[in-house]
Amino acid sequence: MIRMLRRFLKVISTIEKAIVILTFSAVLAALSMDVIGREVFAQGLFGSVKFAVYALILCAMAGFGLATASGAHLRPKFLDFVTQGRAEMPARRAGRVASAAILLFLAWGALNMVLFSRMIGDRDLTLGWLIWPVQMVLPVAFVISALRHLIYAAFPELGPAEEEQTE
Secondary structure, eight states: OHHHHHHHHHHHHHHHHHHHHHHHHHHHHHHHHHHHHHHHHSOOOTTHHHHHHHHHHHHHHHHHHHHHHHTOSOOOOTTGGGGOGGGHHHHHHHHHHHHHHHHHHHHHHHHHHHHHHHHHTOBOTTTOOBSHHHHTHHHHHHHHHHHHHHHHHHOGGGSOOOOOOOO
16 A cells, blocks of 8 residues: 555655656747747737736646655744644644645635636637636645645655755
């Protein structure tokens, strides 16, 4: 079971890394072509900024998953001394479950937003694209991160190690 979950988490992280690389490259290419077009030909590339925004949304949400996978989310640590010792592991698990619950709530809200956008046929004014397929990345990313937190709560050895950061 542990081996299967470890492999699942690795596959998801690999997919997220590929999405980050591809979408950030797309942002860079679209904005570069627009700037070059404006500076050299006095005409930017139509829709490139809007395309870059959509690509950046995908990049950010894949990055959100990678932050969960690496334990890089910011969290308050000023009360950590309260749970030192025997209470540390149960508190950490409870925090993971609470994080998963919050993320599932966000996923539910995001899914409702996507369904509403789909129902009304909301389109981007510049590109004419339906907006809901781009918005769909929000509930998907939240559910994947929630699933990670639940796996980390059930199997702490699979969770990322927290690093001490100096301020």
